[in-house]
Amino acid sequence: MKVAVVGATGLVGTVMLKVLEERNFPLTELIPVASEKSVGKEITFKGKKFPIVSMDTAIGMRPDIALFSAGGNTSLEHAPRFKEAGTTVIDNSSAWRMDPAIKLIVPEVNAHELSIDNKIIANPNCSTIQMVVVLKPLHDKYKIKRVVVSTYQSVTGTGVKAVEQLMNERKGIDGPKAYPYEIDLNVLPHIDVFMENGYTKEEMKMVKETNKIMSDDSIKVTATTVRIPVMGGHSESVNIEFENDFDLAEVRSILEKSPGIIVVDDVANLKYPMPKDAHEKDEVFVGRIRRDESAPKALNLWIVADNLRKGAATNAVQIAEYLIRKELV
Numbered sequence: 001m002k003v004a005v006v007g008a009t010g011l012v013g014t015v016m017l018k019v020l021e022e023r024n025f026p027l028t029e030l031i032p033v034a035s036e037k038s039v040g041k042e043i044t045f046k047g048k049k050f051p052i053v054s055m056d057t058a059i060g061m062r063p064d065i066a067l068f069s070a071g072g073n074t075s076l077e078h079a080p081r082f083k084e085a086g087t088t089v090i091d092n093s094s095a096w097r098m099d100p101a102i103k104l105i106v107p108e109v110n111a112h113e114l115s116i117d118n119k120i121i122a123n124p125n126c127s128t129i130q131m132v133v134v135l136k137p138l139h140d141k142y143k144i145k146r147v148v149v150s151t152y153q154s155v156t157g158t159g160v161k162a163v164e165q166l167m168n169e170r171k172g173i174d175g176p177k178a179y180p181y182e183i184d185l186n187v188l189p190h191i192d193v194f195m196e197n198g199y200t201k202e203e204m205k206m207v208k209e210t211n212k213i214m215s216d217d218s219i220k221v222t223a224t225t226v227r228i229p230v231m232g233g234h235s236e237s238v239n240i241e242f243e244n245d246f247d248l249a250e251v252r253s254i255l256e257k258s259p260g261i262i263v264v265d266d267v268a269n270l271k272y273p274m275p276k277d278a279h280e281k282d283e284v285f286v287g288r289i290r291r292d293e294s295a296p297k298a299l300n301l302w303i304v305a306d307n308l309r310k311g312a313a314t315n316a317v318q319i320a321e322y323l324i325r326k327e328l329v
């Protein structure tokens with residue numbers, strides 16, 4: 001199994017390499033790819049050094065799988081070229097997600113949709129992934145009517161430049177800016193660009209991607225996405241209104257038994273999910289599970305996950321593992 005990691009020097013790419021290594025992914029050859037400025041530099045994988053190669057070199061090596069995290073334009077331009085060379089591309093950018101011909105996959109929810117014909121597969125937006133992992137088992141049991149979500153998103157979701165901005169601001173250094181305002185000691189109700197309807201693109205991604213992954217356009221979703229000066233993971237306050245009534249103990253038990261979820265919900269002992277605890281973990285953490293006392297059949301909960309792991313690298317690697325297990329690649 002020859003695997004190309006496109007964007008190998010970036011925040012997601014670096015975690016991708018770590019996740020491949022940790023999970024002992026069955027690769028026989030690693031092909032790290034980045035922009036022209038990084039070609040010739042080296043990355044370390046399993047204690048060995050690998051030179052970064054250009055896109056053209058990587059395509060010429062005809063990898064079996066290419067894990068892309070190098071921005072939307074790079075994906076739009078180069079993913080079809082890998083596909084032509086017989087490679088299955090798993091793409092982390094937003095470039096292909098809403099294309100009706102492309103599958104948008106969270107393995108715990110809809111891996112069964114994948115077939116051998118899917119040569120470009122989209123990894124959803126980080127904040128959507130962690131939410132649908134929790135929504136899916138609850139939707140199966142109680143049928144979700146409406147979701148209201150507010151996010152508290154880590155600067156690692158913006159890439160290397162944003163982490164530098166936060167760290168520079170902490171040290172009083174004037175450096176390059178990833179955000180239009182200071183992020184340290186601040187909160188920005190603004191992720192990705194604003195759209196004509198007054199929502200941001202990130203908010204609309206959460207709406208549309210949720211419907212696509214859950215294969216159910218009847219689920220109403222509204223989102224407010226917010227950047228906070230935090231590393232380690234994204235947090236979400238989620239209010240869910242169901243068609244059918246639920247039992248709180250049963251909700252907890254369903255979530256405890258669902259794949260990829262860890263319930264941390266013991267307020268008597270001050271236990272609830274936090275980005276510091278989710279950092280470098282592959283699971284989605286859920287807590288603060290309680291009835292919405294202002295509405296019948298409605299639930300509040302708090303969801304946290306490492307956006308670079310389950311929100312990006314881990315989800316992509318899990319898709320690749322599924323393809324291998326089912327002999328779809």
Ligand SMILES: NC(=O)c1ccc[n+]([C@@H]2O[C@H](COP(=O)([O-])OP(=O)(O)OC[C@H]3O[C@@H](n4cnc5c(N)ncnc54)[C@H](OP(=O)(O)O)[C@@H]3O)[C@@H](O)[C@H]2O)c1
Pocket residue numbers: 006007008009010011012013033034035036037038039055068069070071072074092093094124125126156157158159160161307308311312
């Ligand atoms: N951060 C997250 O939580 C997250 C979550 C889900 C999805 N994503 C998506 O993943 C992608 C990367 O995000 P990131 O946070 O890792 O960004 P990043 O830290 O800025 O890294 C970008 C990577 O892309 C490479 N790259 C840029 N232009 C390229 C080109 N023309 N050809 C080949 N490689 C190129 C860069 O290489 P150089 O080092 O050579 O410039 C670098 O390896 C984005 O599409 C983002 O939307 C990010």
